[in-house]
Amino acid sequence: MKNSDKKIWLLITLIIISFQFLNAEEPPNLSEMLKVDFEKLVSKADLHYSSPVKRSEEGMPVGNGVMGSLVWTTPSALKMQINRVDVFPNDASSDNFFERHTDYCGGLGFVDFDFISESENIFSDSGFSQHLTCYNGLVTTTGKGFKTEVFTWAEKDVMAVRIFPNEELPVTLLAKLRALRPPTVKKGDHSAISRLRIEDNQLILNQEFTEEDFYCGSAILIGSSHENAKAQITNENEIRFVIKPGTKPVTFFISSAASFNQEENLSEKVKSLNKEAKELGFDSIFESSREWWKKFWEKSFVHLHSNDGVADMVELNYTYFMYVMGSGSRGKIPPKFNGMLWTTGGDSRKWGNLFWGANQSCLYNGMFPANRSELMEPYFNMYSNMYESCAVAARQQWGSKGIFIPETVGFNGLPELPEEIADEMRALLLVEKSWENRSEQYKNYARTKMPFLSRWNQKTDIGWKNGEWVHGDKGGGAFGHVTHIFSRGAKIAYQFWMEYEYTKNKQWLKERAYPVIKGVAEFYRNFPNLKKEQDGIYSIHHVNDNESVWNAKNTVEEISSMRGIFPVAIKAAEILGTDMELQEKWKEIHNNLAPLTLSTDVADVTSTDPVRWIKALPPVERGNYSSSPDPNTMPVWFFDLCNLESENQEVLKIANSTFDSYFRNGINSETRVNVLSKLPVTGSILGRCESTQYLIPNQINTAETEVLANRMTLREGFQTTGVQRLGRVADALHLALFQSAPSEPGGKPVIRVFPAWPANWDASFTLLGRGNFLITTSIQDNSIEFIEIKSLAGEICIVRNPWPGDIVSLYVGGKEIKTFKGELIEFQTRQKGNYILVKKGAEPKKYIKEIIN
Numbered sequence: 001m002k003n004s005d006k007k008i009w010l011l012i013t014l015i016i017i018s019f020q021f022l023n024a025e026e027p028p029n030l031s032e033m034l035k036v037d038f039e040k041l042v043s044k045a046d047l048h049y050s051s052p053v054k055r056s057e058e059g060m061p062v063g064n065g066v067m068g069s070l071v072w073t074t075p076s077a078l079k080m081q082i083n084r085v086d087v088f089p090n091d092a093s094s095d096n097f098f099e100r101h102t103d104y105c106g107g108l109g110f111v112d113f114d115f116i117s118e119s120e121n122i123f124s125d126s127g128f129s130q131h132l133t134c135y136n137g138l139v140t141t142t143g144k145g146f147k148t149e150v151f152t153w154a155e156k157d158v159m160a161v162r163i164f165p166n167e168e169l170p171v172t173l174l175a176k177l178r179a180l181r182p183p184t185v186k187k188g189d190h191s192a193i194s195r196l197r198i199e200d201n202q203l204i205l206n207q208e209f210t211e212e213d214f215y216c217g218s219a220i221l222i223g224s225s226h227e228n229a230k231a232q233i234t235n236e237n238e239i240r241f242v243i244k245p246g247t248k249p250v251t252f253f254i255s256s257a258a259s260f261n262q263e264e265n266l267s268e269k270v271k272s273l274n275k276e277a278k279e280l281g282f283d284s285i286f287e288s289s290r291e292w293w294k295k296f297w298e299k300s301f302v303h304l305h306s307n308d309g310v311a312d313m314v315e316l317n318y319t320y321f322m323y324v325m326g327s328g329s330r331g332k333i334p335p336k337f338n339g340m341l342w343t344t345g346g347d348s349r350k351w352g353n354l355f356w357g358a359n360q361s362c363l364y365n366g367m368f369p370a371n372r373s374e375l376m377e378p379y380f381n382m383y384s385n386m387y388e389s390c391a392v393a394a395r396q397q398w399g400s401k402g403i404f405i406p407e408t409v410g411f412n413g414l415p416e417l418p419e420e421i422a423d424e425m426r427a428l429l430l431v432e433k434s435w436e437n438r439s440e441q442y443k444n445y446a447r448t449k450m451p452f453l454s455r456w457n458q459k460t461d462i463g464w465k466n467g468e469w470v471h472g473d474k475g476g477g478a479f480g481h482v483t484h485i486f487s488r489g490a491k492i493a494y495q496f497w498m499e500y501e502y503t504k505n506k507q508w509l510k511e512r513a514y515p516v517i518k519g520v521a522e523f524y525r526n527f528p529n530l531k532k533e534q535d536g537i538y539s540i541h542h543v544n545d546n547e548s549v550w551n552a553k554n555t556v557e558e559i560s561s562m563r564g565i566f567p568v569a570i571k572a573a574e575i576l577g578t579d580m581e582l583q584e585k586w587k588e589i590h591n592n593l594a595p596l597t598l599s600t601d602v603a604d605v606t607s608t609d610p611v612r613w614i615k616a617l618p619p620v621e622r623g624n625y626s627s628s629p630d631p632n633t634m635p636v637w638f639f640d641l642c643n644l645e646s647e648n649q650e651v652l653k654i655a656n657s658t659f660d661s662y663f664r665n666g667i668n669s670e671t672r673v674n675v676l677s678k679l680p681v682t683g684s685i686l687g688r689c690e691s692t693q694y695l696i697p698n699q700i701n702t703a704e705t706e707v708l709a710n711r712m713t714l715r716e717g718f719q720t721t722g723v724q725r726l727g728r729v730a731d732a733l734h735l736a737l738f739q740s741a742p743s744e745p746g747g748k749p750v751i752r753v754f755p756a757w758p759a760n761w762d763a764s765f766t767l768l769g770r771g772n773f774l775i776t777t778s779i780q781d782n783s784i785e786f787i788e789i790k791s792l793a794g795e796i797c798i799v800r801n802p803w804p805g806d807i808v809s810l811y812v813g814g815k816e817i818k819t820f821k822g823e824l825i826e827f828q829t830r831q832k833g834n835y836i837l838v839k840k841g842a843e844p845k846k847y848i849k850e851i852i853n
Helices: 003-020 038-043 266-280 282-297 310-328 357-364 377-385 387-398 419-429 440-447 487-503 506-526 556-576 580-591 649-660 679-685 689-700 724-737
Strands: 034-036 047-049 060-063 067-074 077-084 107-116 129-133 138-143 146-152 158-164 172-178 184-187 190-199 202-211 214-224 230-235 238-243 250-259 301-306 459-465 468-473 530-532 538-540 543-545 549-552 738-741 750-753 761-769 773-780 783-791 796-800 808-812 815-820 824-828 834-839 849-851
Touching: 034 761, 038 282, 038 301, 038 310, 060 129, 060 138, 060 146, 060 310, 067 138, 067 146, 067 158, 077 146, 077 158, 077 250, 107 202, 107 214, 107 250, 146 282, 158 266, 158 282, 172 202, 172 214, 190 230, 190 238, 202 238, 202 266, 214 238, 214 266, 250 266, 266 282, 301 310, 310 689, 310 724, 310 761, 357 377, 357 487, 357 724, 377 387, 377 487, 377 506, 387 419, 387 506, 419 440, 487 506, 487 556, 506 556, 506 580, 538 556, 543 556, 556 580, 649 679, 679 689, 679 724, 679 738, 689 724, 724 738, 724 761, 738 761, 738 773, 750 773, 750 783, 783 796, 808 824
Parallel strands: 034 849, 750 796
Antiparallel strands: 047 129, 060 067, 067 077, 077 107, 107 172, 129 138, 138 146, 146 158, 158 250, 172 238, 184 190, 190 202, 202 214, 214 250, 230 238, 301 761, 459 468, 530 538, 543 549, 738 750, 761 773, 773 783, 783 834, 796 824, 808 815, 808 834
């Protein structure tokens, strides 16, 4: 069909569909085809404990995305640690956390409910039960006739606790608020001040953190309307309510607040929040939260089943991940990968308070299809808010333009450097000056800087000697694990682009996405070590391949990033009608950019092995450049450079050979999958059903680290309770269920359902695709039943025929309006229109069913 004929046909189709829907209303449910009992579906992900957990990190999570806690028990107490996503005692400008793992964040205070009985331990094994209801975020704990209920108000920063007494077993209840540290702690010019006090029979704890011009404050208040609640000061680190035995339930409200503005009165804020909660009451705010969660769950779903129960297990872990993110990712700053809102032993944690891009990506890469964009906002907000500091860093550190988003960074970006330090740093990092010749001024300036920050990551710890912290360097000169990683900025920018692709929100593209995309493209274009060689090809020198290869040429990370970011920068500029000159400059680089490095490009790879992509070209400072790409990042697949829609079959062949290189003995039920691995994601993208069947379950049940009773891990070390592997699983599962990928970055997305689905797994889902299409479909006994597409933006829809060789009918409003034959089905949609595809001869109503278990 000629392009002109296609345009005429699409116009006719749009007119027909518009006429059919002239007086139609938007379907009231998520889907016309599948009737979902969301409460029953989500409840499969609930946590049930029949005995107390052995460690606090296995508690049950409750939160509203800003504040939260695990809830756990000791024999005589219900315990929590109240945390927030926006409490940071220092930022990246600090000179006091030069020792690794000593910077901290997140914590507000400990809250304990002690049941004082002369005869019984209330929460012993006998008669114990603890239950997290994921559908509404309520944790219920029972023991010896007592019952407690805990949840976090979805709309306000208040947690509610209700305790039902056992009239036959009188106890004295102590509700304690404890500080995380002594009243005054100083480290250089960093200070942490904690102040406990009682006001109007309420327990209040304020924290203030200061260092030079930096300030962060927090407040937590516990209030109770119980007539017998009497506030007491226990000591400088604890205050409490004492409640004598009674017959009525006791309710407590725990309100919190935080700010980086020293003028904000946080005490008044938590008082106001607590007062509002008391006036409304436990039941009222619980119903409000229940309604929020109800709407949250009704945005999408995944339902899986297999006879061996493995698919069912994958489903409940997927649903649980969504619950954890709904509880932990709705603030102005995203939760940190290492602990999130779930630390229980204070606010220290391994890896400190910086953000690692690769680890954070576990939580957010796969979130788009879930149709819960509010969970992505903290991630986007943090990087948007550090734009100016990243622009300064691009100029100071690298002599470039645009923005430099490092792999490791503080919550508010990078501090500006003194120009003389910046000049020397730039010369060192660009390998224009020998590392051994750095000045004493530079060494002294670097001595107190945070060693996990990318720009200072050459530092290694030696230890305390003669009362002074001593560091050396890692032996790579100006290079460290994360010093020369630029691909993180490209990946973040690509996610800004993906948000546009999934929503088709042009305002978002203009105001939020394009500045970041352009900034990263301009950084690469102006990077001094991106050079056009004599053969006319652009190569990039003196860069890392993620953390493992240092000071290399044409790394797979950076070549993939440029091959991804330049096309979408051009496409975005075209959509917005801007930067015509830059478009041409970006095209010139992209058209002449070095290809991805192949195993055949180097001499020390066995020639009989299948051709695959490798990490880099030699020489390198450190690392195995000829190994396959980092399995934790897999950049080629991230940027839509290779997928089932790729038109270049040779590229697909190399992609599959590269994937196979990680599994010399094939893929089976014994194949090990680590927490951060993106191999299951890659397998899904390539349509490998065995990847879905074995790698996804094996990542859930990873052999790398212990999986706790609450399905979290401590993979990163002490106080790092998190769900990184479940985020990777969600990403891989989405891509196994359906893909809406273009054949190249910035191209037209094509919907393909069940591209990597095991033959013995059944599935139904509603998920969001690019183009802002809600896609509902079902596969039973290896047979795809229908595809329902709800168009939220009125875009042209392209679907790969799920019934190859068969004629496909398009139904609108219960009527067949068009048939298709061939590999691709393309039709214009109207905004909020609903479209159903079935095999010719089958009517959609045949497949209408209920999803409850």
